[in-house]
Amino acid sequence: MFAAIRGSRGAAAHAQRLCALGASCAGASSPSLPATASASAAGVPALLSGRMGFGSLGFPAALAKWKSTMVELGTPSTDDMVTHAHDTGVSPTSFALKHPTERISYDESGGHERLAGDPSKRAFTYLVLTGGRFIYAAGLRLLVLKFILSMQASKDVLALASLEVDLSNIEEGSTVTMKWRGKPVFIKHRTEAEIELAASVNTSELRDPETDEERVLEKKWLVLIGVCTHLGCVPLSDAGDYNGWFCPCHGSHYDVSGRIRKGPAPLNMEVPEYKFMEEDKLLIG
Numbered sequence: 001m002f003a004a005i006r007g008s009r010g011a012a013a014h015a016q017r018l019c020a021l022g023a024s025c026a027g028a029s030s031p032s033l034p035a036t037a038s039a040s041a042a043g044v045p046a047l048l049s050g051r052m053g054f055g056s057l058g059f060p061a062a063l064a065k066w067k068s069t070m071v072e073l074g075t076p077s078t079d080d081m082v083t084h085a086h087d088t089g090v091s092p093t094s095f096a097l098k099h100p101t102e103r104i105s106y107d108e109s110g111g112h113e114r115l116a117g118d119p120s121k122r123a124f125t126y127l128v129l130t131g132g133r134f135i136y137a138a139g140l141r142l143l144v145l146k147f148i149l150s151m152q153a154s155k156d157v158l159a160l161a162s163l164e165v166d167l168s169n170i171e172e173g174s175t176v177t178m179k180w181r182g183k184p185v186f187i188k189h190r191t192e193a194e195i196e197l198a199a200s201v202n203t204s205e206l207r208d209p210e211t212d213e214e215r216v217l218e219k220k221w222l223v224l225i226g227v228c229t230h231l232g233c234v235p236l237s238d239a240g241d242y243n244g245w246f247c248p249c250h251g252s253h254y255d256v257s258g259r260i261r262k263g264p265a266p267l268n269m270e271v272p273e274y275k276f277m278e279e280d281k282l283l284i285g
Contacts, residue, residue: 162285164277167221175237177226180284184226184234185272186245187282190256194243195219198257208268212257215271223274223284224258230265245269 085095163180165187170176175188190198198212216222226245228235233249240246241262242255252263259268274284 162283165282165284166280167282168280172220177237178284180272185284186222186224186226186237186258186269188222188224188237188256190220190222194256198255201255201257201259207260207266210257210259210268215257215259215268217274217276221282222256222258223272223282225270225272227269228252228265229260229267229269230263235269 082092082095085092161181163178163185165178167187167189170187170189172189173191173194175186178185178187195212201212203209203211212219226234228247228249230247230250230252233247235245235247235252235254237245240253242253244256244258244261245254246252247254247263247265250264252265253261254265254269255261257268258271260266272284274282277283
């Protein structure tokens with residue numbers, strides 16, 4: 001501190017400021033500084049001892065008392081130093097380098113408070129939370145779609161789900177066997193006599209009562225799943241006591257409408273879902 005004060009014009013200015021504030025300046029009615037702007041090394045002790053009432057202490061003690069007084073009243077701020085530098089015609093930068101101070105003043109006229117933004121970072125928090133929710137929703141949607149799509153049948157399974165049959169090659173009175181979804185399907189081109197025989201059956205005598213009209217879309221075409229309803233065997237076509245189908249496993253007899261007439265089978269042979277696309281085109285499934 002003494003090195004910074006010695007031989008500089010700022011020492012006299014600091015002493016003058018303390019005297020002007022009226023602190024510990026007993027006996028100094030109107031202090032006057034030396035005419036020259038720079039105080040010599042001898043002038044500073046004289047100013048400390050004579051002007052500020054530290055004369056009886058000696059220079060080292062007076063300097064210590066002056067430092068404590070500076071601490072009590074506060075060291076000059078950078079604004080004060082700039083003002084003094086302009087008054088004395090000295091560069092503020094040079095003056096600040098020679099007289100360091102702890103009281104640093106910052107220029108707040110440029111809108112620094114606006115540039116600082118919201119200290120709570122509320123906008124950033126909302127942005128992160130909203131973005132996270134969108135990402136979470138998109139991921140959940142992707143998982144749901146993937147799960148739903150995985151439950152759908154593949155293309156090869158869908159290809160086997162339906163069967164198109166050309167009926168023009170099936171002669172009247174004959175039966176053909178097709179494979180659909182791993183099961184045999186009987187397609188019978190019935191004659192007029194077989195149609196009349198199937199229609200003449202008294203349904204009250206049947207184990208599983210169904211009329212022939214309920215089992216066909218067109219009277220001359222009968223479509224059945226070729227599996228015995230007893231234990232799943234494949235019956236023989238155009239056989240049995242009723243000229244329909246006969247299961248050799250346990251002796252079940254079916255008529256020309258696929259209805260159980262004799263044997264252990266409990267139900268009629270199943271009729272699959274089908275429709276006629278054209279007069280000679282059948283779509284099963």
